Structure formats: C-alpha cells, structure tokens
Amino acid sequence: MKPEDLTAWALNELSPEDRAQVEAHLQGSHELQTKARDTKAFCALLTEQLGNEDESLTAEQRQALLASVIGNVVAFDAFRIAGSPSVAGVSAPGDVGQPIKPSTKTKLNRSGVKDPSYNWPLRIAGLAACAACAMFVIQQSGVLSTKDEVLFEPGGSVTLGDGEAGVHRVQTKRHSTVSQTAPMVFDPQPIDVASASSIGTQGLPALKEDAKSEVALGQVVARTGRVMPTAGASGGYADLNMPAAPTNPMARSSEEIPSAAAPTSPIPNQSLTMGGKNTYTGGTTLADSSGSTRSRGLRFGNATIVADSVDGLLPEPRVSFDSPQIPPSRASTERYTAIHENNFLTVSSEPLSTFSIDVDTASYANVRRFLNQGSLPPPDAVRLEELINYFPYHYEAPAKGAEQPFSVQVDVAESPWTPEHLIARIGIKGKDIGLERVPANLVFLVDVSGSMSDTNKLPLVQRSLTMLAEQLKDDDRVALVTYAGSSGVALESTAGKERAKIIAAIEALQSGGSTHGASGIELAYAEAQKHFIKEGINRVILCTDGDLNVGISSPEALEKLITKKAQGGVFLSVLGYGQGNLQDRTMETLADKGNGNYAYIDSLSEARKVLVEQMHGTLVTIAKDVKIQVEFNPSVVRAYRLLGYENRVLAAQDFNNDRKDAGEIGAGHTVTALYEIITVDAPMPNDRPLVDDLKYQPKDKKELPAMAARAPLPKLPGINDELMTVKLRYKAPDGDLSKLIEVPVKDAKPKMQDTPKDFQFAAAVTGFGLLLRDSEHKGSLTWEQVRKLAIAGKGEDPLGYRGEFIQLIDKANGLSGRP
C-alpha cells in the first residue's frame, strides 16, 4: 500500500476495491490505524476550517447572472422576486394605476416583459432586453452599477467594460454603501446618451401605440403634457414628439435637483387632482376611495410616463413605497443603507408630496445605544422619522365611535433652525382600544443560534417575552417556535390563562445546539394558522439578533412568504436584539412586508415600552396601508422638504392606488411627520432659485389653459390663505378599499414657543437627528438650541423617555465636539 492511499482513504477518494484493500491493511496494524485516525481527523479539521466560510454571491449578483442566462422569462421571474413596484405593475397587465417609473430601463422592461413575445420594433434583441432587465433589477436592488461599463447599443447587446457581453456585472466593492432606499436612490446614471436615445427613438412607435391602446384619454394627457410649460425638477414629462436630446438642459437640471416627491410627471396628477379641489370644505372630509375615475386618470399618467422615458434622460427612478427597502442589498458587510436626505422641492413643479407612514422606532434605540457606548452613530443609522416616532405624543384621540380609526392634526410654526422657514407638523393618533382588545394568537419565533447567548440577546428575549406573557388575556394564545439552533416548536399554542406553562417554556429556551433542517418560519406560520383567530390578532413575532437563517435562505423567497402570509391575515413583527446586528435594513423590510413593526430592543426598559406599555400598538393594527399626501398651495408655498421618511416616499399616483402597500398604524400609536416649508415671501436657500427658469418653456403660465391648476390664485374663497391640504388614505385592517381623509391647513406663522409642547419636542428630536446626520439642512441649529427646545417641549414625561432624550442630547453634544 502506498502511503498516499491512506490519505485517499481518509478522504473517501478510493474505489470500493482499493478501499477494501486499505481496510484490510488497517486491520492488521495498530500503528496504521492510529495514523489513519489522525489523518482522518486532520482532514476533517481542514475541511471544517478551510471550507467553513460560507460565502456566496450577493443576491443581486446571482439575480443578474440568472437573468443573464435564461432570457426574458427568467428575468421576468427575477423581477417578480424583486417585488419592485414597476414590476408589480408589469406583472399584472391591465392593472390600473400602477406606477411606471420614468426610466429608460423601466420602459424597456415594461415593453419587454409585459408581453414577452412582443416584437421589438427594431430588433432590440432579447438579450439586450434581458440585460436591461437585469440591470433594472440590480438598480432596484440598490447596488450601484459600474456605470461606465454599461452601454446600450442599438444592436441589442450590452457591452461591458471588459468586453464580456450579455450580462451586467454587479460590482460589490466600493459601491456597497450606496443607498437602496432613499428617495433619490441612484446617482444619475450616465447611460451612453447617444445609444440610449437611439433606443428611445426606436422604441417610440411602440410607446405611442402603447399609450394609445391603453386608454384613449392617454392622448389627452400626453397632449397636456406637451403644452405644459415647466417640467421643473421632476425633469420633464412626456412629450411623445420630443426627440431625445442628449443636451437637453431640463434633463440636466433634473439630475442635479434631487426631489422627494413623485418622480413622475406632476402634470397628469395636477390636472387630476383639480377635481379634488372642490373638497376644500374647511373641515375634515371623509370620502370613499373608490374614486375610480381618478385612478383611471392616473393611469394615463403612466402612459405619459412611459412615453416620458423615451428620451432616456429622466431623473432616476425613486424607490417608492412598495419597495421601500427594496432589496436591501444583502451584502453581509453592509449594515445601514445610506440615507439621501429629502431635498427642497419647488411647489411649482412638485405640488404633491406623498409618503407612507412609518411607526418603526428601531433607529432611536440604536442611536441611543451608540451614544451610551460613547460613540456617535453612523449618519445612516439615523432615520429621522424613527427618532420622531419613538416618542408617544399627546394628540387628541378620535372620538369614541368615530368612523375614522385615527385623528389627524396639523400645526405650523417658525423653523427653529432656519427662522425664515416654517415647520409643519402632521400628527396622527390611532384610536385606543383600552381593554377591548380582541384575542391574540401569537407565535414567537425565537432565534436560538449560538450568537444569541449574550446577555443582551436570548436572556433579554426571555425576559421581554415573560413580560408580554404576563399581559396576556385568558383567551389569547401563545406558541413558541425556535430556529437556527434547534428548530422546532418549543411550546405548542397555549391559552393565555396557562401563564405558568408559557413562562416556563420561555425560560427553558436555550441557545446553541445542532441545526435542524426544518424551516423555523414555516413552523411558526403553521402554528399561527392552526389556531387562527378569525376576528382576532394573528401575529408571528420574530426575535433575533439578525441571523435570519429561518429555514428559507433566499431573502426574496422569505419576503414573498411573509407578504403572502400577511395577506392571509398572519402579520409579522420583528424584534431586533443585541449588537453587531448586520441586518438592520433586512429586518425592517421583513416587518414591512409582514404588515408589522420593527423595534430594536436594547434593554429591558425598551422591551417594556414595546411589549407592555405599547403592547396594543405593537399587536393591534387598526389601519393599514396608511399613506399621506400633502398638496401645497403654490400661492403661499414656494418649496418644501419632508423631514425623514426617505425610504417611504411614494409616487404621487401611488396615493390613490389601493394596491400600493404602505405603513400600518397600531392602536394608540402616534405618527408624526414634519415638513420644512419655504413660503413665497421667503428667500430660497442660498438666495437662489432651486432651478433656473427654463429657457425653452413658455414664460407666462396664464396663457395656457392647461396650466390653470398650477397658475397662482384660483379665485375660490377661503383657499388662498391655505398653506396646504393634508390627505390621508387608509384601509381597515381587513379591508381592501381605502378611505380618504382631507385636512386643509391655514397659513399661520406662530413662534415655535407658542405651539403645543409636543410640537416643540418633535422639533427638538428632528433637530437632534439633523445634527447627528450633520445634515446640510441643519441651518444655524446648535446642540444648545436642541436642548432648549427639548426642555421646553418636555411636558409630562411619566415614563421618562423624554428625560432620557435630553441626556442623549448632552452625550451627543459632548461627542460631536461642536458647540
């Protein structure tokens, strides 16, 4: 026997005959046996140690590869997986009112995908379509492409910088911090202009046909679009007849002016919402949403937008709500998605600002952890809306028996950081359900992987769950499912009255152990389904430090499952624990898909806040898909900026689109959103208009009847002193049809100190966030000012959250080294 045969034997590389021979030798020799055992052990060590890095391609890379190979069909699948809004629109042809994003790529997708057999006019080969699709997926996924490597070519192939055709390559490095979710997601993409425009031109006949065939009215809109004078910051709207002009100054300006609101042409919406003006009744109006004419109309907007993309020069698509986190790049090295702050938008070009509410609070707890550990949080960990919404505010609750499940209140005051500006606060309060809560069927899906053994992880999970268990009502049900370590049902669904049994099971949880193949999340959903309470709360609560190895490895498949289950009535909430949590964004995404909330539990007191004090808000959803749309009055407001909610911004037409997913509001929850507003009599920042007057657009808007909506001062009494109108849409938790609330807001300029304390406090929290982010919009704000505001706004603070915040201000101040 050759010595290497023993090694081969240890590695199981021998043929059966050789193997038998070696084993015969082994029988006869102790020394050989020892040697064989040692070799085998060492080989196992090598396999384990050298092969233990379970590294894979990023999801984007894999999708791009798959899309590259299998052509349209697979690309299409990849789209669906990506769950992007345009894809949603695409995947359901004939769907009314789905937004189509204004980009060349979108257009290519749309035509290419909507009807895979579509005969491309000038033979843009399938591969190109496919590559374009792939690229779109990647872009939606937020991984910035290697821009200069991608060139569209009329010939139908995509050329990579290194000469490899067919696939768009995803670069993982150096771009990995690029935003996925901020409204301006992508840098202006330098598509090779000449070739892009040639594609555009080639595609044009098809587009026209598309627009026509969709609805006759589309042409009306398109025509309207053409005569509209200022395309403004949105970079223009459809002009079907306008040839692509690489040097189009509009396009350039659009690239330079980030805008928070609808990326799409404002014009169709503008004209459509004109109809809505007669709802300025001065009070809160509640209207049925069906508004079929409206949403129909919006579709023309889409047609327009599609056409729009023809010139290939529009601003980049913004991720709108349906895909707020789209796709969180799952690169394991990435912790926080870059936030690109909303910029000021001019009312003349973007009169509508649309976003989804967000009741997540994780960012505040996370920021607090950083500050308490003596370091400033990375700017991208600071999500303004999550800081603001961490605090409960004392908004008036809706009257008992009121039809609306929540109240809406709007206040305006001078901006503390830029006194010439105004701050408008929109406050929403969900109705309190008191003790009338319906029974809950809860399944805790607990990560028991080895990493959970730290005291601030599993032990904290156990203590939080115990606290929650103590709050249970007798007819509630609780089950415990574990995953990652030993996955299985640790406690079958048990009635709330058996508290001792539940608590004992919680206390028996242990981290570590072997990994089982079973899918923890499917077990959890199965358990929830088994004891589904029809009129009650059905929710899976995932407790993890970020290890999402719940049994489904593909994030897309996981999101899909969660979305599906949420549609079936089982919602998902995510509680994040511990440090070194790399999956901040993913966890938020999952909670969003699951119609649930995402909270970060860094301490027992945070657990108490989320699971005891705000238990109802956490568990009981009183309205879902809550969207806010603000229409600013151009005769009063020159420009506005939404503070925070960067990853929640929706396209204007998404507002009326009931298929568009948005945020949920829980019982007793308050949601607060702030706008910074520049009125017409205040100077613009830097004393300069955001965009110069457009050279090629008609100067006098009044000449154009179509512009009536935009022209200042429609002579309707009582409207001109209005600053804006806040509109909300929401659905009942089990409803499919949204309802509308409108609240007009009068123009007023009180000093901040004359406003409700809660407003001052929210302003302080916002200022805190702006300073932590070192925002370009922080104006003259100082930590001292933030502190004063917070103290002035502190008011009653029975639970001590606000007092703690004031301490955090001091910590941040000390750490930042700024006055």
Add this chain to the structure above:
Amino acid sequence: MTTDASQLFHDALQRYERPLIRYALNHVGQLEDARDIVQEVFIKLSQSLSSVDPERLAPWLFTVCKNRATDHLRKHRRITLMETETLDLEEAGTARPGFDLEQQETAAQLRSLLTRLPEKQREAIRMKFIADLSYKEISDVMKTSVGNVGYLIHHGINALREQWLALEAQPSRAA
C-alpha cells in the same frame, strides 16, 4: 438558450458558487473581489454553455476562476483599496465573540501555513478542502494524473499537519 443549458447553469451556480468563492477568496483575500471574480466566472460560463462539457464542468469553472484570480492579482497588486468594511463600526467580533475568534484563529493559522506549501501541493489542497473537489476533478484542473493528485495531497496534508502541531505546541500560543 436551451432548457438543458440553463439547467446546467443553474446547477453549476447551485453547486459551485460557494466553493468557487472560497477558492477565489483564498487567492485574492478579499470577499468582494472574490465575488466579482466568481461572477465573472459565471458570466463566462453563461457565454460558453454550448461548448462546456457538463462532465468537465468543475475543472472548467476552477480553471477559469484560477485564471481570473491570477489576472486580478496581477492587476491589483499595486493598488490598495480603501476598504468599505473598515468604515462600519463594530463590524465583527461582537456577534459570537469567543467562538468566532477561535475559529478564525485556527482557520487563519492553517491558511497561512498553506501558503508556505509548494505550489502544486497548495493548489491541490485548496481544491480539495476549500473547493471540495474530488481527486478526479482536481486532476482535470491541474492537468495531471489522479495518482499525482493523491501524492500531492498526501504530502501536503502531512506537511501541514506537522507544522500545525508544532505551532500548537508552542507555549506562547497556548493562551
């Protein structure tokens, strides 16, 4: 593109994605680079599906991967990249403190010992333990006989084991 070809591609991705990345990682040392390289490998595969022999898929993939990795090293030898990860606070370490460190320690030791082996042995061992290829597949990639692969691996393993035991025996490493 036929269904067979796309199936082949799918299977290849499924089976070899991770081994290839580990293999490339061992060459270039940076995960992002390894991913890029492997992506390129699969891009190349997607273009060559008609000409690749499904029976010889692994050797083909690893050969391309090795070439790409070599190119990469040549190209980037003098370029030091700013690493994005270093910008992330508390990137590692806290998730599984003890465990990870220990793991990394052994793995890192073995990797560094590996780099001291003669090139052929090193290559064979990488393909065996990092990429999980069979002797036959390795012999295809290395264009040598199966017997020779057995020889290289045997000697490589013995050398590694000796050096590793010596390292472990050092009192300074006991802590």
